[in-house]
Amino acid sequence: xxxxxxxxxxxxxxxxxxxxxxxxxxxxxxxxxxxxxxxxxxxxxxxxxxxxxxxxxxxxxxxxxxxxxxxxxxxxxxxxxxxxxxxxxxxxxxxxxxxxxxxxxxxxxxxxxxxxxxxxxxxxxxxxxxxxxxxxxxxxxxxxxxxxxxxxxxxxxxxxxxxxxxxxxxxxxxxxxxxxxxxxxxxxxxxxxxxxxxxxxxxxxxxxxxxxxxxxxxxxxxxxxxxxxxxxxxxxxxxxxxxxxxxxxxxxxxxxxxxxxxxxxxxxxxxxxxxxxxxxxxxxxxxxxxxxxxxxxxxxxxxxxxxxxxxxxxxxxxxxxxxxxxxxxxxxxxxxxxxxxxxxxxxxxxxxxxxxxxxxxxxxxxxxxxxxxxxxxxxxxxxxxxxxxxxxxxxxxxxxxxxxxxx
Numbered sequence: 001x002x003x004x005x006x007x008x009x010x011x012x013x014x015x016x017x018x019x020x021x022x023x024x025x026x027x028x029x030x031x032x033x034x035x036x037x038x039x040x041x042x043x044x045x046x047x048x049x050x051x052x053x054x055x056x057x058x059x060x061x062x063x064x065x066x067x068x069x070x071x072x073x074x075x076x077x078x079x080x081x082x083x084x085x086x087x088x089x090x091x092x093x094x095x096x097x098x099x100x101x102x103x104x105x106x107x108x109x110x111x112x113x114x115x116x117x118x119x120x121x122x123x124x125x126x127x128x129x130x131x132x133x134x135x136x137x138x139x140x141x142x143x144x145x146x147x148x149x150x151x152x153x154x155x156x157x158x159x160x161x162x163x164x165x166x167x168x169x170x171x172x173x174x175x176x177x178x179x180x181x182x183x184x185x186x187x188x189x190x191x192x193x194x195x196x197x198x199x200x201x202x203x204x205x206x207x208x209x210x211x212x213x214x215x216x217x218x219x220x221x222x223x224x225x226x227x228x229x230x231x232x233x234x235x236x237x238x239x240x241x242x243x244x245x246x247x248x249x250x251x252x253x254x255x256x257x258x259x260x261x262x263x264x265x266x267x268x269x270x271x272x273x274x275x276x277x278x279x280x281x282x283x284x285x286x287x288x289x290x291x292x293x294x295x296x297x298x299x300x301x302x303x304x305x306x307x308x309x310x311x312x313x314x315x316x317x318x319x320x321x322x323x324x325x326x327x328x329x330x331x332x333x334x335x336x337x338x339x340x341x342x343x344x345x346x347x348x349x350x351x352x353x354x355x356x357x358x359x360x361x362x363x364x365x366x367x368x369x370x371x372x373x374x375x376x377x378x379x380x381x382x383x384x385x386x387x388x389x390x391x392x393x394x395x396x397x398x399x400x401x402x403x404x405x406x407x
Contacts, residue, residue, distance in 0.1 A: 027294055031331050033287025037280040038335025039342070041376055044276045046343040048269050050367035055266060055360055056225060059259050061130035062192050064102075064219030065228055066235050067258060068092075071249035078108055079216035081208070083244035092220060095234040097227035102127035103215040105204035110168040111149075111197070113157050118194070120153070122167065124201030127219065131185050131198060137161050138183025144200045146182040150193035154184050167197070169207055177203065188356040213245075228254060277376075284331075284380065285387045292324045292388055321388050328384045332377060343368070 070080040084103060093101045105124045110117055128140050131148060138161035141147055154160060161181055169175045179199070187193055201215065222231040232254045239250035256263045343366045346352055350363040 027291050027327070030287040030291030030294070031327060033290075034284045034328060034331025035335045035338065037284035037287070038332050038377075038380060039339040041277050041280045041380075042336065042339030042373060043342055044273050044280075045369060045372050045376060046339075046366050047364060048273045049369045049372065050347075050365035051359075051361070052266050052269065053225070053367055054365040055262065056255065058187050058189050058360060059192075059262055060221065060255055061134075061187065062189070062196060063255065063258050065222045065225070065255045066220040066232050067217055067253050068220070068235060068239055068250050069217035069253070071251040073251065079106060080248070081105075081210050081214040082217060082248050082250065083211075083213055083246050084215055084218065085213070085245075088239070088242070089218070091238055092218065092235060095231065095238065097222050097224070097231040098220055098234070099223045100127060100129075100221040102219050102221075103201065103217070104219055105201045105208075105210070105216040107169060107204045107207060109197075110170070111153070111157060112166050112168060113159070116157050118153060118157060120167075120197045121195050122147075122169075122197050122199060122204065124199055124204045125219075126201060128198075134185045134187045136184050136186050138181070141182050141199050144202050144206075145177065145179055147179045147197050147199035148183040148185050149181055149197050151184050151186040152190055152193040153197070154181070156194070160184070175207060177207075188360050188362060190357055190360075281380070281383055285383065287331075288324065288328060288384050288387050291327050292320060321385075324388050325385075328381070332380060336373075336377070 068082075070082045073079050089101050089103075092098060103126060107122050109120055109122050111120050132140060135148070136151060138148070149159065157165070159165060159181055161183055163181050165179055165181065167177050167179050169177070179197075185193075185198075204210070204216070205212065205214065220231070220235055222228050232252065236252045239252060243249055346364055347366040347368075352364040354361055354364055356362040
């Protein structure tokens with residue numbers, strides 16, 4: 001029987017006569033509501049996921065995904081050293097989902113010119129890929145006294161590539177180093193750009209009288225953020241029960257633990273997406289209900305005839321539910337085509353800009369979270385099916401005798 005119902009539904013939906021009925025413009029409006037709803041939900045998900053991934057990538061560029069430091073550290077950038085062996089670094093590099101293992105050393109300081117000064121954190125590192133991607137002028141440091149600074153800091157202190165600047169390190173006694181700016185970078189993370197000066201790790205070791213095997217800690221990058229928790233567990237178990245040669249314990253922190261404010265802000269974006277999806281489901285649901293009611297009302301004669309021939313209410317209801325599925329399917333198809341086209345256009349051309357000082361990126365970032373998009377389509381289809389059940393009950397109120405009498 002269901003095959004017959006499906007055939008009747010297809011005949012009603014695709015009939016040329018049906019396209020000429022006066023009610024079809026209203027059905028097209030309902031179809032447009034479904035298209036717009038699906039399109040907006042797809043774009044919203046792709047924008048938020050893309051934005052979160054881009055901000056997370058930028059934050060990780062300054063501090064990595066996982067950081068291993070001395071357990072006795074306090075909440076400052078003046079970190080206590082740990083003794084690092086090649087065997088430990090190799091062990092971490094061999095862990096699943098670990099992309100890169102590097103060492104770093106940081107030390108607070110003050111940059112001073114004749115007219116201005118700025119507190120900074122000097123970070124010595126041996127991993128430069130992220131900053132190489134964000135260089136806007138000059139080259140990466142090659143000697144111990146060369147550094148790169150951000151364009152934000154350069155503009156504030158009126159500096160440029162090739163300039164020399166004095167950096168003061170305040171300890172028990174004031175220590176001064178003359179640094180040369182080999183290049184400028186810009187990540188659009190204004191707070192961090194203003195804070196970090198990047199250079200050679202040997203300068204921090206020299207200032208702190210550390211041995212060549214000592215550093216502030218280890219930075220670990222993972223191959224994908226979805227593996228962050230698993231990789232963090234691996235790093236933790238590789239270091240938690242281990243002491244360095246000086247008897248120091250290791251402490252492991254993830255990107256989210258190091259930057260709780262930023263990730264708290266990013267989590268709020270998820271609520272925005274939920275609100276958008278709920279609103280668009282309401283729009284699409286209203287469109288589905290409207291379209292189904294119109295389809296039923298314009299086929300009252302057919303309903304009366306089918307009932308007169310012995311069809312029960314369930315048989316007739318399924319005909320219009322199937323016809324509505326065709327309508328919803330068409331709307332979802334076009335919604336996906338338009339939504340993904342907009343996302344792809346922005347992904348490849350970046351034509352829609354953003355205020356970088358506010359949003360940390362200069363354009364609207366996009367991503368293709370296929371699992372989320374598939375789940376979205378399945379959810380819309382499920383909600384549409386549930387919504388169809390209520391208006392389809394109108395069929396049971398239509399009496400064959402009254403229809404024939406009206407005709």
